[in-house]
Amino acid sequence: MNKMLMKSLNHVIYLVFNLLFFSLLTVSGESNRNKPNLIIILADDLGYADLGLHGSKQIPTPNIDRLGREGIIFKSAYVTSPVCAPSRAGLITGKNQLRFGFNNNFGPDQSGFDPEFKGLPVDEITLADKLGELGYTTGLTGKWHLGEKPKFHPLKKGFDEFWGFLGGGHDYYEARTDGEDLVSPIHCNYKTPVPLTYMTDDIGNESVDFIQRHKNEPFFLFASFNAPHSPMQALDEDLQRFSQIKDDLRRTYCAMVYRLDINVGKILNTLEEEGLEQNTFVIFLSDNGGPANLISNGSVNAPLRGQKTTLLEGGIRVPFIAKWPEILPSGKIINQDEIVSSLDIFPTFIDAAGGSVTKEDDLDGMSLLPYLKDASLKIPTRSFKWGYTVSMAFRDGDWKLIRLPDRLPMLFDLSKDISEQNNVALQNLERTKNMLKELGTWDIRLPQPLFLEPPGWRIRHLGFYDAEYQLIQPE
Numbered sequence: 028m029n030k031m032l033m034k035s036l037n038h039v040i041y042l043v044f045n046l047l048f049f050s051l052l053t054v055s056g057e058s059n060r061n062k063p064n065l066i067i068i069l070a071d072d073l074g075y076a077d078l079g080l081h082g083s084k085q086i087p088t089p090n091i092d093r094l095g096r097e098g099i100i101f102k103s104a105y106v107t108s109p110v111c112a113p114s115r116a117g118l119i120t121g122k123n124q125l126r127f128g129f130n131n132n133f134g135p136d137q138s139g140f141d142p143e144f145k146g147l148p149v150d151e152i153t154l155a156d157k158l159g160e161l162g163y164t165t166g167l168t169g170k171w172h173l174g175e176k177p178k179f180h181p182l183k184k185g186f187d188e189f190w191g192f193l194g195g196g197h198d199y200y201e202a203r204t205d206g207e208d209l210v211s212p213i214h215c216n217y218k219t220p221v222p223l224t225y226m227t228d229d230i231g232n233e234s235v236d237f238i239q240r241h242k243n244e245p246f247f248l249f250a251s252f253n254a255p256h257s258p259m260q261a262l263d264e265d266l267q268r269f270s271q272i273k274d275d276l277r278r279t280y281c282a283m284v285y286r287l288d289i290n291v292g293k294i295l296n297t298l299e300e301e302g303l304e305q306n307t308f309v310i311f312l313s314d315n316g317g318p319a320n321l322i323s324n325g326s327v328n329a330p331l332r333g334q335k336t337t338l339l340e341g342g343i344r345v346p347f348i349a350k351w352p353e354i355l356p357s358g359k360i361i362n363q364d365e366i367v368s369s370l371d372i373f374p375t376f377i378d379a380a381g382g383s384v385t386k387e388d389d390l391d392g393m394s395l396l397p398y399l400k401d402a403s404l405k406i407p408t409r410s411f412k413w414g415y416t417v418s419m420a421f422r423d424g425d426w427k428l429i430r431l432p433d434r435l436p437m438l439f440d441l442s443k444d445i446s447e448q449n450n451v452a453l454q455n456l457e458r459t460k461n462m463l464k465e466l467g468t469w470d471i472r473l474p475q476p477l478f479l480e481p482p483g484w485r486i487r488h489l490g491f492y493d494a495e496y497q498l499i500q501p502e
């Protein structure tokens with residue numbers, strides 16, 4: 028080849044390369060500009076009854092209520108577990124966590140179980156991993172609770188930024204760099220953490236900071252509040268607002284939920300101020316139902332029976348709101364017969380981000396976008412299964428079966444009996460048998476749990492099925 032020809036060939040290659048490079052840049056720039064920002068706001072151990080939009084007469088929650096008014100409220104929304112860690116494992120992977128052995132909360136190490144496995148299995152893909160691949164900047168503020176060993180750290184599970192704590196609960200006022208459990212350190216990879224003011228305010232402020240720093244790129248924020256999970260600590264100014272409530276525990280709880288609402292408001296206001304509101308998709312939910320009886324934080328799940336740790340509705344049905352003004356209708360209520368799950372958040376967000384979910388992703392939920400965008404479409408009848416320590420449950424359309432080790436299975440028709448007062452298993456024996464068979468067939472194919480809770484907890488959990496629950500709103 029002569030020199031002239033070589034030179035012009037090089038020139039053509041150079042031109043083609045530049046053309047390709049800059050058109051790719053433009054395409055990704057444009058598609059990135061159109062991508063919605065994605066936010067999950069997670070409450071911790073919030074009672075189903077304890078929001079204004081769910082009829083609370085004691086706790087004003089104007090900001091969460093506004094989110095509901097301007098967005099979509101789901102009346103039949105579930106999490107995958109009635110306790111924190113497994114519920115979060117399901118939410119962040121889009122898979123029922125029992126499929127990878129994450130059945131339980133973390134307890135003390137037990138003989139026969141390798142503590143190296145106490146965390147979200149390292150090969151599980153998270154929503155943050157996937158959104159990172161789609162060009163998102165990802166951040167977690169607050170509680171992680173998916174493993175405390177370095178290999179389980181959120182920065183290894185797809186998050187670019189983390190401000191928060193690794194365990195399941197935290198003191199609201201104090202963190203120590205060498206502390207453990209409730210006073211464990213605040214971790215942060217982009218600045219040196221300053222002392223806590225009040226945890227709920229700090230998580231709110233860090234969430235606002237994340238939004239402001241990343242307002243020019245598509246971002247995914249997981250605002251993972253620990254309120255109103257114990258320890259029960261509230262600000263004096265908030266306690267004064269609820270001075271009419273005589274019970275100390277309930278008063279403190281109300282003040283904590285009120286402060287959570289203020290911080291949800293901070294996040295929503297920041298979106299508005301930064302001009303991001305229209306194209307930001309926000310989902311609000313709780314990680315499990317409110318604890319009552321022996322382990323109570325003062326919450327109420329009315330009209331639902333049960334509590335945190337039970338597979339009665341009070342343990343797993345949670346407040347759930349979605350808002351994305353640019354794409355979704357506002358003021359819509361999705362009724363009881365249309366069931367959604369925290370498992371749907373993963374595929375819904377990937378869909379919103381312009382990505383796609385394939386068979387290899389092996390997820391358990393589905394994108395809700397087609398049903399939310401088109402008013403003529405109803406979410407199809409679905410079924411979900413749950414397992415936690417002593418209990419298993421199966422919801423299939425209106426029917427729900429609960430299986431416990433020491434009694435006949437219970438069957439409820441949720442279309443008529445949202446408070447699970449009438450066990451109709453014997454009146455519907457064929458249905459009970461069929462559902463029990465399907466649940467059992469699923470159960471025996473699951474892997475063994477990676478870690479267990481102490482045996483004593485199982486006895487306690489069983490007792491919560493026989494306890495009494497407040498089924499109407501307190502005045």
Ligand SMILES: [Ca+2]
Nearest residue numbers: 071072111314
């Ligand atoms: Ca929780």
